[in-house]
Amino acid sequence: MSRVLDNARRTLTVEAAALQEAEARLEGAFEEAVQIILASKGRLVVTGMGKSGLIGRKIAATLASTGTPSFFMHPAEGSHGDLGMITGQDVVLTISSSGETQEVVALLPLLQRLGTKVIAMVGRADSTLGQRSDAILDISVTNEACPMNLAPTASTTVTLALGDALAVSLLEERGFTPEDFARFHPGGSLGKQLLLHISDLMHSGDGIPQVRRSAPMREALLEMTAKRLGMTAVVDAQERLVGVITDGDLRRSLDEAMDLHEVTAGEAMTPDPFTIGPDELAARGLQYMEDRSINGLLVVAEGNRVVGALNMHDFLRAGVI
Known part of the structure; x- marks a missing residue:
């Protein structure tokens, strides 16, 4: 069983190091992304394929429950009609480690015509997605926790953590209160504590x-x-x-x-x-x-x-x- 524990500890160590690297890259780009979202009069639309999409769904849910109107749009569906849900007042948060995900990149010219601001969570700033976005949040990692350095592990952890950081920063900037949280969670224990008289x-x-x-x-x-x-x-x-x-x-x-x-x-x-x-x-x-x-x-x-x-x-x- 020692090998099992060794692998577990190595995974956590790699992912913890990736988070520290991401923290060191925050200055400038992260504040720019927050200001773009705060200046928007629309919603924050999150999109991504595969595991990036799964992480994106969680980010959108966290944002929506903490005062930033948000929803997830599947990029492939976006090219087949769902793009009609997006307006020029919205901001689109795209997630792609490579920055070349075909379904995501295909949305860029359409978003540009709408005048929609784009924030990219991307692992390569020089990628197509990185070059054609208004702000970049760097999700690159030195190594994935996967021993073959293939399966998204450390990179998805960084993406999820950056999404949480966005949500927390935005709720603070908006003056989001426990009472506001309760109104979005009326069925939960906190909602009952703060809403019931x-x-x-x-x-x-x-x-x-x-x-x-x-x-x-x-x-x-x-x-x-x-x-x-x-x-x-x-x-x-x-x-x-x-x-x-x-x-x-x-x-x-x-x-x-x-x-x-x-x-x-x-x-x-x-x-x-x-x-x-x-x-x-x-x-x-x-x-x-x-x-x-x-x-x-x-x-x-x-x-x-x-x-x-x-x-x-x-x-x-x-x-x-």
């Missing part, structure tokens, strides 16, 4: 567990059982929140041998409970609960009136956790 999760109306301060503990127990949130709000005659009874309060009442028919909710409650507003982010509510080691949360609006309630299970069901 307490009002989206809480139980409201008849689903709110609450009893009057004067109610016997037996009534509070029945309310907690019916609403199944592990707590009940305690309100005064004007229906303003004055306290909360939780499962823990109930257990303490039983441990102290209190008569559930005689003890009132007001006597057993925890006064001035922690609350949250309905417009707060769900993620903030979750953080409050975790910081205070509580499992339930009452939601209040103006006048300290209870408008909702939720517990940890509601956060789990919504995918916020």
Whole structure:
């Protein structure tokens, strides 16, 4: 097995060295490419054949999810109608290690007629693609990790990393925020944390567990059982929140041998409970609960009136956790 590990380590070493070489070549050309994209009023269209195309698809996806409108166009399909998706306001990012990929080079005169800016990720600046582009990102490598120096390995790693560098640089220049990211990823955990509000999760109306301060503990127990949130709000005659009874309060009442028919909710409650507003982010509510080691949360609006309630299970069901 030592040979297997030796090959793995050599591959990683070669690719790490290729990335360091690419980093040393960034100055000038990389900034020029970023400025071309920022100045564009259109989309960034990524194209490439074979493994370059596969890397290009990932680059386009990363750009699109980080604030740079982008999509991948297969170069062969571009010559058969898909070029109609490109306008003169777009920028085309072409990927070709040799710079002579026939399907990619064939697009250049068509793009030139449209007035579309072209950025080339290319391994040879003196290639056809390199010479006919507005900016060049050098993806050349000293050696591929492939022992025959044939299969694209280190070069595709460099291309992918440069694509990530472009995306990160552009999102910083655009002032892209976590909230922006969430809007592009509404189905993900981060999207839920940044887009969902307490009002989206809480139980409201008849689903709110609450009893009057004067109610016997037996009534509070029945309310907690019916609403199944592990707590009940305690309100005064004007229906303003004055306290909360939780499962823990109930257990303490039983441990102290209190008569559930005689003890009132007001006597057993925890006064001035922690609350949250309905417009707060769900993620903030979750953080409050975790910081205070509580499992339930009452939601209040103006006048300290209870408008909702939720517990940890509601956060789990919504995918916020």
